[in-house]
Amino acid sequence: MSAAGTPHPAMADLQLQLEQLLLASLDPAQVKPASEQLRTLLQQEQVEQRRLAYLLLAKQIVDGRQEEVRQLSAVLLRRKISKAMAVFDENQQKEFITSLVARFSQEPSASVRRAVVHLLASILRLATLQEAKRRELFSALSHMAMQNPSPGTDPQQLQQQVAAVSTFVAVAEACPDELVDYFDEFLTVFRHAFTCAAAGNELGTSALKGLRSLAEFAEEPDQQKKVCALVPNVMQIIAAAVQANEEDVATTGIQLIDDLLSNDNMAMKDGELLTVLDFLLKTVASRSDVDAGLRQQALSCIQWAAKQKPRVLCKSPTVVPAILDVLVAMGAEPDVQGGGPEDFEEDELTPHRIAAQCVDALAISLPSKYVFQPMLDRLTPFTQSTDILKKRAALVLLGIMSEGCEGVMRRKMKFFLPFVLESLRDQQPVIAASACICFGQFAEYLQPEIMLFQREALELLLLLLDNPSALVQQKACYALGVLFENMEAQDLEPVASEVVQRLVRTLHHTSCDKVREVCISAIGSAAAASGNGEEAPSNRPRAFDAFAPELFSLIGQIIKMPTGDVEGQNAGQAVCSPTTKARAIGVVGGLVQGTSEAAYAQELPGLMRLIMEQMIIDTSKDDDTGYAHDIRDEAFSCFSDVCIAMKDKFVVFLEEVMVRVFASLFSDEGLLHEEEGRGRQGAAAQLLDELDDEEDEAGDERLRNIRIRDGFLDELESAALCLKTLWENCGGHCMKFIAKTKEAIELLQGHFHEAARQQCCYLIKAVVAAAHGTFIGAPVKKETPKFALNPNVHTLWSEQLWPFLRRLMEEDEDKETVGDACVALGTLAEEVGPAIFFSREMNEEVAKQLLLLLKKKHPCQVIQDIDEDDDSRQEEEYLFEGISVLICGMAYAASAGTRQALQDTAASGSLAAVCNRQTFAALYQKIHPHLLDLATHRQSSAYAASGLGCLAEVFLAMQEDSAAYAADAKFLQAVLKGVQQDENEDYRRNACFCLGVVYEVASAQPAVNAKTAEFLAALHSIFRSREDLNKSEQLTLDNAAAAVARIILHPPATALPLEHLVPALLVSMPLQEDHEESEVMLQAALKLADDAATQPLVVQHIQKFLVGVILETAHPLTAKRVKPEVQEKVIVMLRQLLTNPSLPPSTLQGVKEAVASKPFALEFINSKF
Incomplete structure (x- = not known):
């Protein structure tokens, strides 16, 4: 293009100067001065001079002699496009745009063509561009894009067509609102482009990308219908691309289908959804000759459907079986086409790993009856096969299913566990390793029944530590670690010696760093298990005490090892990977928690010094930066564990640990500006950054290139958690660090990483609780007496810390952070008491935020879709849990304040002045209508x-x-509706929980009494066999059973049909998932046994009653949640029943036979009766 209407005397010199500056900018050594000169050139005061500079820059795109100069000119002009177009006259604009379009066919460089495409797209997006010019440009591009190439077509014509379509894509990707009117034109271009098979891979991929972007701003129903109508065409393109091995086209096509499935506005009909899934399954996922990544993409759509549309899948008699057929076949495919199983696992995708991912999603999302038995039927022949790949598939997929199908698998272990245990003896390394993985999964998810086989499995796994295969050793250590995490101290004690000897020997003998790392973790898990349930003083002897000196010494040796390349280490030089060293540091805390004070007292000071030395790493060395954060992350985790074990005795290490905590919190070494070592392309990027300024409108790519180093944020979060732990356990000893802690709180409160802000909430809570406890002379707990705040603590809280917590609660846009702020304040209200609400203004501020949250108008609730998006729903649930904790904390503090004021008017009058039952009642009166609106949504x-x-x-x-709120007619109807519906298990479960609470607080209310028959009828359909229920349905049944228990404990005036309620209650015991409700279940059983009116019913169902109560009481998770006095009452009641002379002598034996598969129940019976 011409540079100006009239000849310019210095034109050639200026053009040469610009070219030289652009060339200089590609040299890292000259980029800064070149950028300054370019800035001066492009920002001259005279409009005519600026115009000339931009015209010359545009001329470089067309006439530049070097490819890099042409590309840089196009990118630079795109950054300044709004200013350039503002100084061009109409003719110059037209000539400029025409010259760019012409480059599509003339430009030999693909990178320059891409830069020109994005430059044209930025022009089309300009709000200042005249509509007539925009339409003219679209028309020209559309003409190029709509060509019909045929085999043998001129390559320049194809090049032109691809570039034109790419320009439409670049515009669509920005989704500008002002271009919605061009929707049909864009759609026509993309539809035509991906049907031009002769144009090849690039055009089809580009068109599908454009269609993905177009679907995002298709808001009108007619537009959405047009996009969805293309799905059959897209499936044809995917099929053809798969056949032709054009992975890019197939990948983009599947991504488009994935977008359409998850787009709420594009909701497909059930039949359409099933057709798409069937196509992906048969055309892509089932083909062993297709790339593994492509198959994983296809299956991800099926996983989405299982998660979001489980009922649609389950209604079809053929869809789930077809999916399972493909997954089982994939699970038995070789890792490498035509080969066998790998000798050692790597990170790349393989068919059996992809199959395991999908089975995992199905098992978690679908009811167990659609997954477990059908899978078991398909895998059973594999368990009897001599084919290694089939046996591996059976083991891996059985293990994976145990998360999601745990309920039915716990009851049917006899059908598959013998195969797993036998496979642990297999001589084939792949089979033995897979059996370890499988048993590890069982040990995690099939609790507590799997522990019946812990001794046998433990012996087999320990033997596998001597296997020559590193893979087998690694997986055996993994399974042992999971097993130890679930063992009780008394179970581990008899075998502790053998466990330690085997693991230590493995550590000494292995040359594989992966084995060393997981072996260290297993040692830590075993040590922690030896201290499980220990509430006694830390000086009580533990099972691991005898091995502490050897273990501490061994871990210390590993920590001292130099880090290096474990694959290429020199003979005779012991090195370990940074990951293994970090893991060894982390395990020290577990060892301290699992041993007594006498066992660790001598070794710990040296280890702590050693760990602190390892934290000093020179991050200026590139090789060291990657693991410095990992070392410090594990070190802070270790310090937290040791502090929890030692409580305030940790004060001997407090100062040194605090120094390192603050050093990490205030460090910014993990934030890197990517400006060094970029080469020529890096210099160009630096030039663009140098030339950017605040006024540029095309600022979508102006973000500074800041990279967050791997592990930096983990270190930060771990340091913040450690600081909170120090304040929680060392209390008043931390007060001398209060100034630095306040600085850390300020930093964390404003941090960009949400995990840092979340930790900030709990750190504030820990500091306030510790400061208050220091002045009252005792730790603050929910059940302890409440006192006014000391003046110093009052100032610390009201003027310094509350403003930070308030800001997090009021302004943060992350739901989990706001939820954590609510939890922190609610917990403080429970533990510190009414004094935490220091003024009526504070009360009003909290009430205001609660109302905003309940109205869904808080900044964190601006963008959300909790009905369709699972992550958004989980975040909202987390937020509402926080809201509940806060309101409950306020209620508890108000009640405690009023109660204490009545007991001691003189001392507690001011304590309850702001927060008492009257003030809370007034506050709750404002809150309740909004909670009710949500409940009746x-x-x-x-x-x-x-x-x-x-x-x-x-x-x-x-x-x-x-009581009055709980008996409200509108609320009771909402509860009934929730129990009756069966579309949403979360809704039904919460309604059942709510129903039980209604009777606990308001059973005497006439409205509740009148509704009882309807409530019981609604509950009836929930009580069914647990055999085929998934985890979510099990939770619902648990809450329904607890509701019945509460109704029995707090009966209404109307007589209850106990002859129906008691059997339903008994058949649901023990609770499977929600053990928080176990105490209510046992209290109901106590009442039934004590009440003369219900004793005949108990005798009538004595076998079920005894079995149910014993299973509920003895369950390991129940024992930790039920008050000791309730447990004792239950044991007394059971003894009375079992010694009742009217019962058959064989009653106890019958009970033992009924619980024979439950080791925890048998142990309970043998020890108590």
Whole structure:
């Protein structure tokens, strides 16, 4: 293009100067001065001079002699396009645009063509561009894009067509609102482009990308229908691309289908969804000759459907079976086409790993009856096969299913566990390793029944540590670690010696760093298990005490090892990987927690010094930067564990640890500006950054290139957690670090990483609780007496820390952070008491934020879709749990304040002045209508579930003060509706929980009494065999059973049909998932046995009653949640029943036979009766 209308005397010199500056900018050594000169050139005061500079820059795109100069000119001009177009006259604009379009066919460089495409797209997006010019340009591009190439077509014509379509794609990717009017034109271009088979891979991929972007801003139903109508065409393209091995086209096509499936506006009909899934399954996923990544993409769509549309899949009699057929076949495919199983696992995708991922999703998302038995039927022949790959598939997929199908698998272990245990003896390394993985999964998910086989499995796994295969050793250590995590101290004690000897020997003998790392973790798990359940003083002897000197010494040796390349280490030089060293540091805390003070006292000071030395790493060395954060992350985790074990005795290490905590919190070494070592392309990027300024409109790519080093954020979070732990356990000893802690709180509160802000909430809570405890002379707990804040603590809280917590609660846009802020304040209210609310203004501020959250108008709730998006729903549930904790904490503090004021008016009057039952009642009166609106939400079952759950928790905290609210007709109808519906398990489960709470707080209310028959009828359908229930349905049944228990404990005036309720209650015991409700179940059993009116019913169902109560009481998870006095009452009641002379002598033996598969129940019976 010409540079100006009239000849310019210095034109050639200026053109040469510009070219030289652009060339200089590609040299890292000259980029800064070149950028300054370019800035001066492009920002001259005279419009005519600026115009000339931009015209010359545009001329470089066309006439530049070097490819890099042409590309850089196009990118630079795109950054300045709004300013350039503003100084061009109409003719110059037209000539400029025409010259760019012409480059499509004339430019030999693909990178320059891409830069020109994006430059044209930025022009089309300019708000200042005249509509007539925009339409003219679109028309010209459309003409090029709509060509019909045939084999033998001129390559320049194809090049032109691809570039034109790419320009449409670049515009569509920005999704500008002002271009919605061009929707049909874009759609026509993309539809035509991906049907031009002769144009090849690049055009099809580009068109599909454009269609993905177009689907995002298709808001009108007619537009959405047009996009969805293309799905059959897209499937044809995917099929053809798969056949032709054109992975890029197939990948983009599947991504488009994935987008359409997950786009709420594009909701497909059930039949259409099943057709698409069937196509992906048969055309892509089932083909062993297709790239593994492509197959994984196809299966990800199926996983989405299982998660979001489980009922649609389950309604079809053929879809789930067809999916399982493909997954089982994939699970038995070789890792390398035509080969066998790998000798050692690597990170790349393989068919059997992809199959395991999908089975995992199906097992978690679908009811167990659609997954477990059908899979077992398909895998059983594999268990009897001599084919290594088939046996591996059976083991891996059985293990994977145990998460999701745990309920039925716990009851049917006899059908598959013998095969797994036998496979642990297999001489083939791949089979033995797979059996270890499988048993590790079982040890995690099939609790507690799997522990019946812990001794046999433990012996086999320990033997595998001597296997010559590193793969087998690694997986055996993994399985042992999981097993130890679930063992009780008394179970580990008899075998502790052998466990330690085997693991230590493995550590000494192995040359494989991966084995060393997981072996260290197993040692830590075993040590922690030896201290499980220990509430006694830390000086009580533990099972691992005898081995502490050897273990501490061995771990210390590993920590001292130089780090290096474990694959290329020199003979005779012991080195370990940074990951293994970090793991060894982390395990020290577990060893301290698993041994007594006498066992670790001598070794610990030296180890702590050693760990602190390892934290000093020169991050200026590139080789060291990657693992410095990992070392410090594990070190802070270790310090936290040791502090929890030692409590305030940790004060001997406090100062040195605090120094390192603050050093990490205030460090920015993990934030890197990518400006060095970029080469020529890096210099060009630096030039663009140098030339950027605040006024540029095309600033979408102006973000500075800041890279966060791997592990930096983990180190930060671990340091913050460690600081909180120090304040929680060392209390008043931390007060001398209060100034630095306040600085850390300020930093964390404003940090860009949400995990840092979340830790900040709990750090604030820990500091306030510690400061208050220091002045009252005792740790603050929920059950301890409440006192006014000391003046110094009052100032610390009201003027310094509350402002930070308030800001997190009011302004943060992350739901989990706001939820954590609510939890922190609610917990402080429970533990510190009413004094935490220091003024009426604070009370009003908290109430205001609660109302905003309940109205869904808080900044963190601006963008959300809790009904369709699972992550958004989980975040909202987390948020509402925090809201519940806060409201409950306020209710508890108000009640405690009023109660204490009545007991001691003189001392507690001021304590309860701001927060008492009267003030809370006034506050709750404002809050309740919004909670009720959520609970009765007509459009969103997810909001209804959150509302009911929140109300139930609040009513429990308020007790008798909530009776009138709980008996409200609108609320009772909402509870009934939630119990009756079966579309949303979260909604139904929370409704069941709410129903039980209604009777606990308001059973005497006439409205509740009148509704009882309807409530019981609604509950009836929930009580069914647990055999085929998934985890979510098990939780619902648990809450329904607890509701019945509460109704029995707090009966209404109307007589209850106990002859139906008691059998239903017994058949649901023990609870499978929600053991928080176990105490309610046992209290109901106590009442039934003690009440003369119900004793005949107990005798009538004595076998079921005894079995149910024993299973509930003896369950390991129940024992940790039920008060000791309740457990004792249950044991007394069971002894009375078992010694009742009217019962048959064989009753106890019958009970033992009924619980024979439950080791925890048998041990309970043998030890108590």
